[in-house]
Amino acid sequence: MNWLSIKGLQKKYELEDMDVDALNGIDMEIEQGGFIVIVGRSGSGKTTLLRILAGLEQQTEGRIIFKGSVCDSEHPLPVGMVFQEPRLLPWLSVENNILFPFHPEGRAKDLHSKAISLLKMLGLEGYENAMPHQLSGGMAQRVALGRALSCDPEIVLLDEPLGALDYFTRRALQRELARIYMEGGKTFLMVTHDVGEALRLGTRVIVLKKGKIEASIPIGLEYPRDRHCETFQTLLDEVLAALDDL
Template structure:
């Protein structure tokens, strides 16, 4: 596993000779094995931060460093994976073949088969291992995308609104499954969402973005599983909503 330390991070785009600040002076430390949700209005910089963390964008200013657990030494080669809003599966590959993609260069094929079988079982996809993406539901496809990431065994999992396109029932079920996986696998997860209830339901901390800056970092001292109807949940939710809306 690994954590992240972000110092004075800024990202500027130049569009038609005009500079657009996507992120400005971000300072954030995320401990290894923690679940942090990022929330804020569209265009507030959440996705840009994920893209910088996984190297899809270049940093304009500042520094990102990855932190190993106390008894381990950071290698500088931390494994980072990102799950997008769309599953982005290969349509010509089966469920199990899609999940095995990150392991294509592994020589021990028996170990690869065992790894894929483990996550097929964990995600409830065992019966659909030979199905193609066109033959499964959107919720199942997103499970396959998550399984593909877990097979890669990353130190850090980045998630960019991975449940945003799903119906309410499927989304709720996958939220619960994601918490179960987090507690079992002990991965560091950084999860972007526009949904405040989802942010509080999942995250141990909710980091609020606005205009490319962090405006508040809210701890969520609630045990899993969480009850969205509880008074404590409601109070944290209302605090975050007031911060975002300014009301």
């Protein structure tokens, strides 16, 4: 039995004067514990795919099968999601943003220690009482990651989580994502525009083109990855070639 299968996934958006085929038949097998990175040009359907997996959008056709059962609104995938922008609630402290998925009433005491240990893991020790406006963009995105991890989801969905960050913060958070991935035993699905980032983090890179999978490239390199090594460069060229329209 496959762990997570996506079969014939299609998504059609019906606009007033035209239809948009955002996904045109996606078939994918996702291995447990993998770090799947999805790359593709703007409009290729990356966000649509993640939103359907998160249950935020309904597919037009196709099925998602998790551990042998079909997913639907009553049986959603166990995911935590990080968006391109942190989307923190400005009136809640860092700790309460992280614990937002839990209902405040009846919040067990051990949730406080959960938030504290997540903050420690994310390099934000001591910031539990800070408010979102007191954080830098990189810190806010770490809190968003903490919120996605707080429910201990089996699958972490990341939609260009580092897209808005400067080069150095981005590199630092890439290293942290690799560390969290290796520590946590979770399955990651991340969208990025940055092919170098895809190669630094992914155990597999999926290239989406016009709502279809153009290529699925396994990356069998150890972490941390050396972008100067020959295999890294060869794989980078392979991903770039798959992305190329010519």
